[in-house]
Amino acid sequence: MKSWWDIFKSELSLIFEDKSILLTCLVAPLLYAFFVGSIYSEKEVNEIPIAVVDYDHSSLSRKVASLINSTEKVKLKGHFSNLEDALFYFNNLEVQGIVVLPKGFQKKTMNLEGAKIDLILNNTKFLTSNEINKSVQKVVLMVSGGVRMRYFVSNKIPIDMAKEKAQPILPVIKSIYNATNNYGDYLLPILLILILQQTLIIAFGQSVVHEFQHGILKDLNGISFLEFTKILSAKSAYYLFLYSAYFFVFYKLIFPHYTLVFNGSIGFHLLLGFLFITVILLYTILVASYFRTAIGWTEIMAFSTYPLFLVSGYSWPVESMPELLQWVANILPSTPYFNVFNSLSVEKAHLPDITSGFIHLLILLVLAYVLLYLRFSLSKNLISKGQVS
Template identity: 40%
Template structure:
């Protein structure tokens, strides 16, 4: 490894990026634009005051008190009142509301008799997060309201209030939500989206550069300038991207995360080191794949259109163990998979370092695979160029 040769290749790559507008756009403009767009979309991180309609056929003090308690919850806002269910269903179909609370006639009478009084809850599950919020809030209010009603019933039988409360609710569940106690979607999704933006713009920018080298015959010059040393060529070519995206990572962790109030509960040092490891692994994978293309457009298309399927099989949106075996195998070959798991453990969970060694080892294995594949591919291209050059002479 020759540092002076690597530095020369590093400066040459920086000049190439500066002079190629398409590469410059992918590397400098796209990450910042996507950060702004994605961050603004999920800036609130959680949906509050979900619109709900009501059909109160009982129109009693008890039904109104129940609905007032529902409306007082953080997640729900009663925005529409309907006279009958058909009218409410029309509002549901027109997306005026995300759900309907239907209180039947005789609700109060059954409560006073300590009888079961079911409440109708109709939800639009096309927005499953909103429907889950409504379902959870209404059920919690229903449990509290039922407990209060049973307690009053026992008190009416002459039982003292403390014993009546115990008798009304003999079994209590103590739920302690850890890591994401507010259960908000932003803390879960935003870190992964920010990393995905960096991952894809890095691959697109690198792919345009490598394919341009192949198309214009600059790879031969690169081999010559690296003194036909593939290791010099790898570090010289990737050095610029590694430093640039390490700076983006630092910007993400120290500026973007605090701006969106995203947690980093674990070791920031470990986070930075493993992020650099992830970036270098991604660079090697990207270079290997792109080295088969001579067209910038074709290389960019491949990198751009594989982003969403790759994201889906990394385990961030669905458990990898529930996928078909061949997808599990492919998932384990993608650097994003162990890095997303590591990111979750360090940022949201803040676990001890011994609990994410497996992800670091996984990344190191993928780094080795990527390095060997890229080394062999570039060595092959170097020999091919030398053979072609000797034939021409």
């Protein structure tokens, strides 16, 4: 049996011989960090060009168009009488949205019958489409409230009471942990960590598959679990230290480059990152041991990024998911880590506030190790039965 150091050197040789592993673990993290980050480099969007199609040609429809144009985020670039002309600008990406005010808009609105307003959006950029949607809704709510108030006043209802009846519930939005109130500041930190997670899984998984198919672990006969652990620890040591270094570089250079909020002790963040990477490595060994080819592993894991993100509980709460997905979410290391990271870096949480997430990661570490032992024992039993037969 090779020594730990010999196995470590063999892993380095494999990395530099296999261009796929080399590119995935050394080039892809930084390349994707700047590529994905560039999408959100201008996290706040202003003066988004839109068009209005006015079929009503009334004073109210013109007022609505004027109010939409006066909002902070959008800018009216065209006022049209038919949809075909507006679609020409839309299809040429000169405007990012079209507001369609129907014929009879003023009459139906003033009679409190309700008028349907169509909104056509370019959803290839969800940041801009979301801002257009919010701006139009804000104006429509304001206009409808004004119309209702005018109606109540005309019916001899006092102004104060009319205001209350017209807008019984007034929304009050206070941004606590996202001062700019945009998706870029919210999503980008986790997307950067997700890049590290997925490149680690893909690169290390390719190495593990190679080891089970062509390396020392091709035949587990005569290998104890202690030796099995030694081999895997030697193979994973390079990735453990490399990705710990990536976490440090991301926290100290990439996050400031994109002016992302990052609070908390850098040392404690790195400790949590080290624990997170360790759990990821154990899970990768466990799952990769069932694959026959590195290509098959890469194909599956490349398409797992979005599902893993969605189930992690960052896009919506875990407790709001179906029960089965809640179980899946709670055995994924990204679920507690994303929560702890966000609490520390954005919400300025203290140690007692993230104890449950830290313990969750430790439990997953033990669980992964136990499952790995069971996987090893099962493989040994299958080999023994095959030899007996």
